[in-house]
Amino acid sequence: MENEFIQMIERAKKGDKEVLIELIMRQKQDYYRLAYIYMKNPDEALDAMEDMILKVYENIKRLKDNAAFHSWSKTILVNCCKNNLRRKNRVILSGSIPEVAYADVFQMKDEQLDIEKHMEKINYKFREILKLRYYLDMEYEAIAAILKIPLGTVKSRIHTGLIKLKESMGVSEE
Amino acid sequence: MNNIEEILKAKKLQVSEMNVPEELEGRLRNALNKNNQFRFGNRFRVYTAAMAMVFILILSLNYDVVAFYSKQLLGYDQVMNASLKQLSELGKGQPIGKSFTFDNQVSLTVDYVMLDENQLLLFYTIKDPSGHVDKNDITAFMSLKAFWGEYNHQSSQGIINEENTEIKYLASFEPPKLFEKNLTLKFSRILKGREDPAEISFTLNRNTAMGHTLKKTLNETIEVDKTKIKIHSILASPTKTVIEGSIQNIFELAKDQLNGERLRATDLTLKLIANGKEVERQGSGMSTDMKGMTFHCDYDPLPTDLEQLQLEMVNFGADHDVNQQFKLINDGEKQSLNIQGQKVEINKIEKVQGETQITFSSKEGLILSRVYLWIDGQRVSLEQTIMDDYEKLLDGTIIHTRTMRFLGAGDELKLDVQRMTYTTSYDKVLEIPIN
Structure with a gap:
């Protein structure tokens, strides 16, 4: 089990997108709820997760401790959520103020x-x-x-x- | 309910009952597979909002439509005004004839350029052989790139032919600086949220440029209530006449902001009169930035036999900070409020089914733009304004009567006017020296 997980990370590091999706989907509840409590809206939670998987895909080669994959990618998810929230505020500002x-x-x-x-x-x-x-x-x-x-x-x-x-x-x- | 951790745990149950949307896996896969492409996110929405605001600022240009045949500019007669037609007849301007075709066969052709000190007019055509040119996805986001800078698109209008295969556009850009020669028109189309940029380069022939007919620094001041309107300059060129001025400089603006007395200009009407006849207005704009509150008014070109030029101040309207509370006496009598010198007459205060309805009248154009009612010490927002009624008095002024609905009723009423918009008419005339 442990071994399989490490192997999956190794494959993801070589650019296997499907394995990466599988890795996230195994803990989909955790990721989704984490995104949801920041974004408070299912759609934006999904948006944030899309942003996350892209960043994970681009940066996974730099992950040294394979076992830390989940907490590492959750940190990325939290940052993506915060970025999106910040951007959302900007949109509201540039629009009309009621x-x-x-x-x-x-x-x-x-x-x-x-x-x-x-x-x-x-x-x-x-x-x-x-x-x-x-x-x-x-x-x-x-x-x-x-x-x-x-x-x-x-x-x-x-x-x-x-x-x-x-x-x-x-x-x-x- | 006293134990806060209990409440938090109840919330936790809500969260843990939440299901993950089934589309999650598909969306993750999609995101990964399109990751090489340029992604439009919220940022795009910011630009769209900004663009929409620019368009609202630029008032529509009303050219008169007189059928006219012109040799150089076939098909553009509907988008040109009389003076532009005259210029094109005289052969002013420069033919270009360069185009760019997107992979869906939609093309953009730059036909003609006219340049003077006020603007660069670009005559261009968008063609779609499939007959859906009205639904083309070329954005109005255009600019002219040159060595020393980028010149922005200011306004444009176009006309679609009957077959729906082409649109002829007349677009106005900021005039390029004197030493600019090579220009590149940058434009793009939006395809499924992706931007597909394109450009057309051409060389400007300065010999065809037209310069100006009248250029004057005016530095005149017109006093209106609470502020002064400064007319800085007039620049008349063969294609249009522009008056520039300011309402407040940055220091005045900052001072009013600090005092909570800001005014936001909403209406400024200046009439330009040449040889006793009104020059038709093309549009106008107003902006507030580091330079303060500035404006420009655009008119048609001046007549060539100019003898007298006048500028008439017609209307000035603004939204003012008021922040004043008025105690309302509900004894069946009319009550007159003086709000910054403006008369607001309270005709009737009624309690209807637990609501408070206040009927009042004022001069036309006066709007209580942010108003609350304090009912027994509690602030209530305006729910709705109902029953509009306009009445014209013998002396020509129009009185506007309407009723405000507030939810809630009580004995002690205070009207809290935070902002108010009103317009004042003037008939001040400024002589502009023409020599």
């Missing part, structure tokens, strides 16, 4: 219910980690590996993130 936003009356009611809205209010670096930890149920080590930050930082950000989220939702400490 003058009359009467929708905010309706939104007020949703806000009290939907945790996502509160998530948006807290700082990006906390939000990202909370989502990975709680929505995807990822281990601290896995988060550290994908985001390329120290384990201690992951732990402290989860702690602070939870406090901030509680503050935002108006929940008092018990």
Whole structure:
């Protein structure tokens, strides 16, 4: 099993596209959900995955530790998501800014219910980690590996993130 | 609900129930297989949005349509105005006759070029022998590349023939600098999201260029409410007349921005009068950038027997920052608000099925462009404006009456006017010296 995986990586490094697809598809749930919690939309999650597989294909020769393929490619996926989000913001800016936003009356009611809205209010670096930890149920080590930050930082950000989220939702400490 | 981790875990269940779309594998394979091609992403959408904005800025050119036969420019008579026809009759300009054909047999031919100090006019034809020229995929993104720079496409219009096999275009470009000789027209077609670029090169014959007929720095100022409109210059050439000016320089713009008193010009009408007759307007544009708020107005060429030239300020309208709140008294009486010197008359305030409806009237052209209502200390956005009614008074002014709907009702009402647009008419005339 282990051996087969390493062989597949070796073949992917030689430019075998089908093997590369197979490698990603074996953990398709993980990849897709990871992309989804960033993009919040199935279509854009797929877009980000397309971007990822291209980058993986172009750079896989540089991957030294074959066993780290999945966490390496997930880091790439997270970066692709962040790039796309940044680009999406730019598009909105160059378009027209709505003058009359009467929708905010309706939104007020949703806000009290939907945790996502509160998530948006807290700082990006906390939000990202909370989502990975709680929505995807990822281990601290896995988060550290994908985001390329120290384990201690992951732990402290989860702690602070939870406090901030509680503050935002108006929940008092018990 | 107190335990936040419980809520987060509930959300996790939602996420883990999510299925991976079946198209995933196909899309990954597709992405890998087209990876050598140039990919259009969101960036393309940015350009499209920018392009659309440019087109909105350039007002349509209205040429009069008089059938006319012209030797040099066969088929272009419908897109030329009278003065251009005269010029082409006189043989002004330069025939080119170079073309490029794409692999689907659609071709672009540069027929003719006319150059003066205001613009370079490019006469070109797009042909599609299959009879679908109206659906051709050549973009309007064109430019003229030369050694010292790139000159942008400003506006164009074309006419399709009855067989739908060709379009004759007349396109206006920024005039190339004096020492530019070799020009390359860069254009492209979009095929399945890919850009397929092409170009046509030609040499400009400066002897056929026409220069200008009147060029003057004016530095005149016209005072309008709250600001001054500066007329910088006039440049008349055989193909058109351009007036350039500014509304605010960058310092004034920055100052107003900081004070929260910005104005955004929406309407500027300047009438150019030559020998007592109005010169037809071709278009105009306005932009705000590092140079401040600048504008240009384009008119037809001036008559050759010019004796008198005047510029008349007709209208100036702008969207102003107001940021003022007005307490509304709901006692059945009319209430008059003075908003930056503009009169807004509140006729009626009604509570209808839990909504507040405010009927008010003002001069035509006045718009409360960003308005809220505070109902008992809570801010409510405008839901809808209903029941438009225009009434013409004896003195000719038009009064516009309408009703704003706000969701919610209460006793204490405050109208929060953040922005307002209004237009003021003037009849100031500026004499332009012609010698």
